[in-house]
Structure formats: structure tokens, C-alpha cells
Amino acid sequence: MDFAAELKRHVARLEQGLDLHLPAATTRPARLHTAMRYTLAAGGKRLRPVLVLATAELFQSVAANAREPTDPLPAAVAIECLHTYSLIHDDLPCMDNDDLRRGRPTAHKQFDEPTALLAGDALLTHAFALLAEGYAGQPTLAHALIRELADAAGSRRLIGGQMEDLLAEKKSDATAEELEFIHLNKTAAMIEAALVMGGLLGGERPGPTLALLRRAGRHLGLAFQIIDDILDATADTATLGKTAGKDAKADKTTFVKLHGLEASRRFAAELSAAARSALVTLPGDKSFLFALITAMAARSS
Amino acid sequence: MDFAAELKRHVARLEQGLDLHLPAATTRPARLHTAMRYTLAAGGKRLRPVLVLATAELFQSVAANAREPTDPLPAAVAIECLHTYSLIHDDLPCMDNDDLRRGRPTAHKQFDEPTALLAGDALLTHAFALLAEGYAGQPTLAHALIRELADAAGSRRLIGGQMEDLLAEKKSDATAEELEFIHLNKTAAMIEAALVMGGLLGGERPGPTLALLRRAGRHLGLAFQIIDDILDATADTATLGKTAGKDAKADKTTFVKLHGLEASRRFAAELSAAARSALVTLPGDKSFLFALITAMAARSS
DSSP, X not given: OOHHHXXXXXXXXHHHHHHHHXXXXXXXXXXXXXXXXXXXXXXXXXXXXXXXXXXXXXXHHHOSSOXXXXXXXXXXXXXXXXXHHHHHHHHSTTTTOOSEETTEEOHHHXXXXXXXXXXXXXXXXXXXXXXXXXXXXXXXXXXXXXXXXXHHTSTTTHHHHHHHHHHHHTOSOOOHHHHHHHIIIIIIHHHHHHHHXXXXXXXXXXXXXXXXXXXXXXXXXXXXXXXXXXXXXXXXXXXXXXXXXXXXXXXXXXXXXXXXXXXXXXXXXXXXXXXXXXXXXXXXXXXXXXXXXXXXXXXXX | OOHHHHHHHHHHHHHHHHHHHSOOTTSSSHHHHHHHHHHHHTOOOOHHXXXXXXXXXXXXXXXXXXXXXXXXXXXXXXXXHHHHHHHHHHHSTTTTOOSEETTEEOHHHHSOHHHHHHHHHHHHHHHHHHHHHXXXXXXXXXXXXXXXXXXXXXXXXXXXXXXXXXXXXXXXXXXXHHHHHHIXXXXXXXXXXXXXXXXXXXXXXXXXXXXXXXXXXXXXXXHHHHHHHXXXXXXXXXXXXXOOSHHXXXXXXXXXXXXXXXXXXXXXXXXXXXXXXXXXXXXXXXXXXXXXXXXXXXXXX
């Protein structure tokens, strides 16, 4: 398995999907659709949609039945729309007030605040519309995918994590428990959902296999966020493609601040190993997923 | 049929549903869930959820089959969550910058901007989660409801109307065509969806009956918005429960500015009549829906 080539294949497929499954930039109102596409097109790691595509392929490659495999692309695009909405809203002046994202001006800098707000709202809504449209012929699957995504993105998880993150920023003494709540929900929830949605698209129904995928996502998500904290403390803005050193400047509680760099690196490595362990009993060739977990742990941006 | 008593019954049912189908205010993070409930609890006309409940009952009252009727309450709560998110985001400083809504401080005044932004995001997400959870036993129905709501709330309709409304505010010479695009999408889309979702809950499948409901919603929605424009020009803030006279102050293009008060009133009356006509061939006792249309045309707030 050539990891770089496989990753490139999944990312290229996703990027074709973004073009295919978003309204054209010229669709009325053009300013709104242009803004939606602007942030989506800015790239990034595409971790969540790649997890959807790779996990769906894993299960489809070993499926005993001969029916046509379900296309995982609408779901991969939907999860990237949802992730991108959360970035646009996080970057707004009343939130993190960030000018730079993925090396380009953030949506409210490139357009304006109301357009960025509405583009975020529209990407969130489009994620659900796309799951409903893209799997209209399989309403039970559409329903399961929507339920999974709505739960992961909801007030107890993604948005709840974001809310506690904002509250924690106002005090410099957030506890380890509060920090774990934030990371589990702000970051891990969507990575869990990506793996579980991949399983659903591969034909899995609720049961121990989806539970293993969820556990792998939880570990991978926590590892991912700890590495984000490490990179914020150690990398420079040009490498990151977003403003570096923000956490220390804001005296924000992070894994690095609570536990130090060395312990944070060890913890991230342990979580990556735990993510691999959760996947090991799954059927099929997991080498791409294993390599992806390794690459995420070793990333520099 | 006692219209006031029937309306009160539907509103009371909806308000019980809001309490039942939203996370408790104490659910972590409590600040977020408190803010979600704050704006939902502020009242308002509850037009969209009442249309869902009344339309579902209309079809269920004449259904030939004896199976247990589907509970329309989760869908009624979902559409009110979606409407309320749109109000919270519209009121934000970067949008209409309004301090007052339904006679109470807007969410960003009562809490703060980030909390209001996230409460809006969470209500939007909760609308879809609730449709997925509330109709988990009927995934085909859940799918149809989600598809309808996501389309009505999406970038081509509700959010698209909001975007063009913002663009129109920047110029004082919006055309009648632009104004109709705004009203059809910013207001009528969700009223169409309310009627269509009521039909789906009542057991209707896509076909001429749902098309009639959609047409009635389009007329009622346009009438509703024209009356909003008339009230903004003629009523006072205390009666409206929101800031009056904003349109003229902003030199905003409205039906009243384009066509004058008299023609706007006539147009609203014609649209209300057209909404009634679209419903007239439906089965069952439509007297509540007819009276609701009349009440909306005669409202003073």
C-alpha cells in the first residue's frame, strides 16, 4: 500500500465531490455560494472526509453480498461542509477573531461578517440536505447518517465543546477534566462520526463493530487535538497555515500547559496506539487507516 | 370551531413539546442550553409549529387506515427551533443589530455574542437531530421531513433570502423582483415547509395534495411578510414587541415603499384569499386553518 498515493486518491475524490455536491458559485445568491465554496476550497487535511471514504471502502472490500456498493462521497462532502462551517464560525470576530485559516484570509476577512455567518449557517444546513438528497434511495441509511452527524455536531458535543472552550478561555485555570470535555466534544466527536458514518456506508448496522469505530475515533480525535496544542506551542505560523502561539499568548489552558510538552507527546502517542488497537480486529486491509493514524501523529501542521 | 381555543390548544401543546424535546437547561454546558431555551421560551406567534400541528391533525382526522397516528410534536418543535435560530442570528450585531425580540432582550444582549451565535447553531442542528430521533421508528418519514426542512432552510431559500435582504439593505433601490425573491425565501419557504411537513405527518406522500399545501404556504408566507412590512411602517414598538419603524429609518425597500400602504394591504388580502383557495379542496374540516389565515392577515403584531 502506497500511503501517499492512497491519501491523494481519497483527497482528489473528495475535492471532485465538493465541486459536484455544492451549488454552483453562480447560483443565486452568488455571493453566498461563492463564500461557501471559498472556505471549502481552501484545502486543509481533509481528515474527516478521508476517514469516511477509507472506512466505507474497507467494509465494502470485504462485503459478502454482491450488491452495488453505496457511494460514500455525498457523506464525505457533508462532513467536510459541517467541519468547515464550524471553522468559519470559530474564526468570527466575536469568537476567536482569526484573520488566517489554511493560509488564506478567513471568510469574514475575504467577504464580510454577515456573509461569513450566513455561509457557515448554509454549510451546516447543506450537510443535512446532502445526506437527505444523496441517499434518497436508501432512506434508512440516510436517516442513520443524519442521526449520527446531528448528534456529533449538536449542543452536547461539537457545539458544547466550543462553548466550554470559550468559557475556559476566560479563566487561566481550567482543569484537566474540563479540557478533556472540550477535546472529546470539540474535536473527537466529528472524528468518531466520520468513522461511524464510514461503517454505516459500508453496510454495518449498530453493534460492536460500529462501537469499535467510535472508540478508535475517540482516541484518534484526542490525539489529534493534543498534537494541535503541541504544534501551537512549537510551530510557526507559516508552517501551520494559521496563527501560531495563540494559546500561550492568551494564557489558554492546553494539554501542553497542564502536562508539559514531553508528557503531551507521550499521551498523543499512546492515544494513537489505542486508536490502532481498536481497529485491529476489523476485517479487511487496515493498512491505510493505520498509516493515516501514524501520519496524523507525526504531522507538522 | 372556537378559533381562539383551538389556537391556544396548539400553542400549549407546542410549548409542552419545547420543554420535552430540548435538552434541560442544566445539561452541560448549561450556559448554552439556557440560551437555547431563553429565546425559544420568549413566545411569538408560533405560526410555523401551529401550522404543522393543525395540518397533521387535518389529515389524521380523515385517514381511512386505523393505525396509530404519528405524533407531529417533534416536527413542530423542530421547525420552531429552526425559526428561532434564524431570529437569533438575524439579530446579531453584524446582521440587524437588534436589542429587542418578542419584547425581551435579544440573545446576544441577554448573554453575549458568542453564546448567541452558538445557541443559534445548536438550535439549527437540534432541528435535524430531533427529526431523526423523534421519528427513528419511521426512517422513511424522518427522511422526508428532514429533506423538506433542509431544503426550505438552505442556501437557495431561507439563508439565500436573508443574504439578498442584506445586500438589498445596502442600496435603496431594490427592485420588486428582488423583494419578491427575499420574501419568497426568507419568509415563505419555512411556512411552505410547515404545511408540507404537516401533510407528511398526516400520511400524505409527494403528489398533488402536498403541492397544494406548498402553494398555500407560498401565498400565506408572502402575505405574512407584506403585513410585517405594513406593521413596521404603522405600528409602535410596544405593540410589535420588536423595534418598529426600522425599515423607513434604514430607507429599506419594502412592499410599502414600492407600492404604498393601500396597494400593500390589497395585495396581502389577495394572497390570503389565494392561500385559502389552495386549501379548499383538501379533505376534512379546514375551518381552523382558514381562521388562522384570516387572523394572520388581521394581526397587529
